[in-house]
Amino acid sequence: MFVLLGVTAKDGKNYYDEEMSLKDKGNEFFKAGNYLKAAALYTQAIKQDPSNPTLFSNRAAAFLHLVKLNKALADAETTISLNPQWEKGYFRKGCILEAMEQYDDALSAFQTALQYNPQSAEVSRKIKRVSQLAKDKMRAQEVENMRSNVDMVQHLDEFKSEMSEKYGAEECWKHVFSFVVETMETAVKSWHETSKVDARVYFLLDKEKTDTEKYAPVVNVDKAFESPHTHGSCFQFLRQYADDSFSSAACLVAPKSAISYPQVWRGQGLRKWRHSQQDGFFVQFESPLLRKLWFIPSSNEKGKTLCRDPEVLDISAHEVFPRLFKEKPPNS
Numbered sequence: 001m002f003v004l005l006g007v008t009a010k011d012g013k014n015y016y017d018e019e020m021s022l023k024d025k026g027n028e029f030f031k032a033g034n035y036l037k038a039a040a041l042y043t044q045a046i047k048q049d050p051s052n053p054t055l056f057s058n059r060a061a062a063f064l065h066l067v068k069l070n071k072a073l074a075d076a077e078t079t080i081s082l083n084p085q086w087e088k089g090y091f092r093k094g095c096i097l098e099a100m101e102q103y104d105d106a107l108s109a110f111q112t113a114l115q116y117n118p119q120s121a122e123v124s125r126k127i128k129r130v131s132q133l134a135k136d137k138m139r140a141q142e143v144e145n146m147r148s149n150v151d152m153v154q155h156l157d158e159f160k161s162e163m164s165e166k167y168g169a170e171e172c173w174k175h176v177f178s179f180v181v182e183t184m185e186t187a188v189k190s191w192h193e194t195s196k197v198d199a200r201v202y203f204l205l206d207k208e209k210t211d212t213e214k215y216a217p218v219v220n221v222d223k224a225f226e227s228p229h230t231h232g233s234c235f236q237f238l239r240q241y242a243d244d245s246f247s248s249a250a251c252l253v254a255p256k257s258a259i260s261y262p263q264v265w266r267g268q269g270l271r272k273w274r275h276s277q278q279d280g281f282f283v284q285f286e287s288p289l290l291r292k293l294w295f296i297p298s299s300n301e302k303g304k305t306l307c308r309d310p311e312v313l314d315i316s317a318h319e320v321f322p323r324l325f326k327e328k329p330p331n332s
Contacts, residue, residue, distance in 0.1 A: 022048070023055060030058070035065040053082035053089065060092045064099060072096045087116035091123060094130070103134035140302040147192045147306060152184040155310050159285075159292055166289040176249050179204045180285055183251040184296075187281060188307045191298060195305045197281050198222060199254040201238055206246035215245035221252070225259040225320075235321050242286075242324050249287040254320055256280050256295070264318040265295075273318070275311070283310070284320050288328040291315050 026041035042059035049055065056079040063072035073096045079089035094109035107130045114123045160177060167173035179202075187197045199222045205215065219241060224234035242250055256265065256279060264282070265273045280297040293315040297308045 023058065026058060026062075030062060035062045038062045039066065051082060053079045053086060056082065057088050057092055060096065064092075064096055067099075069096055069100055073100075085116055087113040087120065087123070090116070091120075091126070094126060098126075098130055098133070101133075101137065103130050103137055106130050107134060136302070140304075143301050143304050143306055147304060150185050150188050150192075150307075152181050152188070152310070156181065158312065162290060162292070176204060176287065179249060180251060180283075183253065184283055184294075184310070187253045187283065188296065191281065191296075191307055192305055195298075197253055197255050199224065199258050200252075202251045202253070203242065203245055203247040204249040206248060209246040211245075215241070221254070222258065225254065225261055228261055231261050231321075235324075238321065239324050243326075249285065250324055252282070252284040252286070252320055254282045254284075256282065259320065262320070264320055280307070282313075282318075282320050284315070286321075286324040288325040291319075291323065293318055293320070 022041050022045035026038045026045065029035075029041060030038035039059055039062035042055050042062060046052070046055045046059065056075045060072045060075035060079060063069070063075060073093065076089055076093035076096055079086070079092060083089060090109045090113035094106045094113060097103075097106035097109060100106075107127065110123055110127045110130060114120060114127065117123065156177075159180070163173040163177055164170065167176070183202050190197050198220065201219045201221055203215075203217050203219070205212065205217055219238065221234055221238070224231055238250075241247075259282075265275065275295060275297050278297045278299070280295055283294045283296065285292040293313045294310040295313055295318075296310045299306055299308060
């Protein structure tokens with residue numbers, strides 16, 4: 001505690017009493033929630049006693065409530081410089097850095113405060129809180145990075161090997177592989193942005209043979225899963241469409257929530273279906289040489305929708321549509 005002794009003006013007025021009065025008045029306004037007036041009174045007191053750390057500490061607290069964080073931080077730093085062994089300066093600094101979401105620096109300040117006052121329950125609570133906030137912020141950044149940096153290629157090594165086995169040389173299948181990757185990544189990005197995907201079938205059309213005025217690369221199939229009748233009719237249409245459009249491959253994207261029939265995840269047992277009630281969508285690849293089915297589960301983390309890694313499903317048990325292309329032997 002700093003005590004001012006014998007601070008007297010030429011007219012005999014004792015500024016110690018005036019400083020205490022200004023500080024006390026500031027404290028009253030602070031308690032009443034009038035932080036602007038409190039800060040003004042602390043400023044007046046500081047002009048009379050610029051070496052008093054308590055005044056800077058109090059004004060830092062007022063500025064914090066006023067969300068004038070840079071000014072608050074400057075006062076906290078001044079508090080520390082005036083009395084480096086007083087934990088209050090470090091505590092103020094930690095609170096301000098917490099408000100700035102600079103959690104690592106805030107944690108360091110609180111830990112220093114605890115060194116000077118190991119018995120402070122308030123500081124200990126702050127350390128626990130800020131430690132959790134730092135972890136949450138780090139995880140939120142990781143989630144956002146995963147949402148913005150969608151890379152499905154890293155999950156399709158098995159599929160790439162199967163394509164190589166079925167199609168042979170890479171030049172025979174790399175455009176088909178790129179088609180699947182693009183379809184998956186587009187669906188994942190849509191899910192991240194809107195928490196949904198439209199039920200559609202994407203066709204890899206033949207650039208030379210396909211009549212593009214008659215056949216589009218995308219067909220909406222949102223009504224296909226309402227009943228066995230609509231499902232069967234749509235399947236027949238898609239099979240004919242694939243043939244007439246000279247498509248070499250197709251990718252179905254369908255949200256799990258839209259599928260009333262067939263309910264490909266029901267009645268299959270836990271060994272075949274491990275996603276319970278988890279939301280997500282299916283991607284089914286169709287070609288004359290190879291068929292593949294994935295389920296891409298979704299979760300909500302840190303308030304954001306996040307697609308998880310694609311899970312390969314047994315297409316014989318979970319197919320959303322039957323085979324669209326007539327099967328051909330490999331390398332034919």
